Amino acid sequence: MLLERQVMIKLIAFDADDTLWENENFFFEVHEQYAEFMTKYVPKEEMLQHLHETEMRNLQPLGYGIKAFTISLMEAALSITNNKIDPEDLSHILQMGKGMIERPVHLLDGVTEVLEKLQGRYKLITITKGDLLDQNRKLRKAGLADYFTDFIVVNEKDESTYTGILEKYRVDPKHFFMVGNSMKSDVIPALEIGAHAAHIPFRYTWQHELAEHNGRYENLYELKHMCELLNIDLLKG
Ligand SMILES: [Mg+2]
Known part of the structure; x- marks a missing residue:
């Protein structure tokens, strides 16, 4: 029975942001800095709420990533001040968002070790949301490109996205x-x-990515650390 299970997995996909490398903490920090900076116009909580609503509205037309986020930062600042924001302040906000592109990429603990062990035994790919250019930049900076046969950037990760990818791979x-x-x-x-699927929570979760499940999934592995992947019987083949 165990042997049968061991040969079952052919393709393993990793999410990228906050799974392979840190990401949400940068967004969290900028949210905080931005709301602090804007206290000269509006209370912090009001600004954060307004920014969140702006980001949610922009997801559909602009997608995920730093470019969309920077537009949301500026748009929220303009709208909450009725376009009265000082241009110097707007310029500062532009830099807050744009500056995120320069951040270093910090791999999460255990990532290289796990990829090293799984490489060659399974086909490894990455499936990530976000901006194509920025996600590719992070993959390069992270030095992980050689582990993956494919680095797929999608607009949304839903059932049809996964089905489409698996059809392409005939898996x-x-x-x-x-x-x-x-x-x-x-x-x-x-x-x-x-x-x-294995769920490995990061220390910050974007409000938009929170979801409840009712625990009825047999194939769900709740992990605390990437290295625990190597303890899963299914992946010991
Ligand atoms: Mg993620």
């Missing part, structure tokens, strides 16, 4: 294992199509 969902920090984007849609 049945039961032979697919998804690893990620977001219950909403990485875990639930993969489980819903009959794949296996």
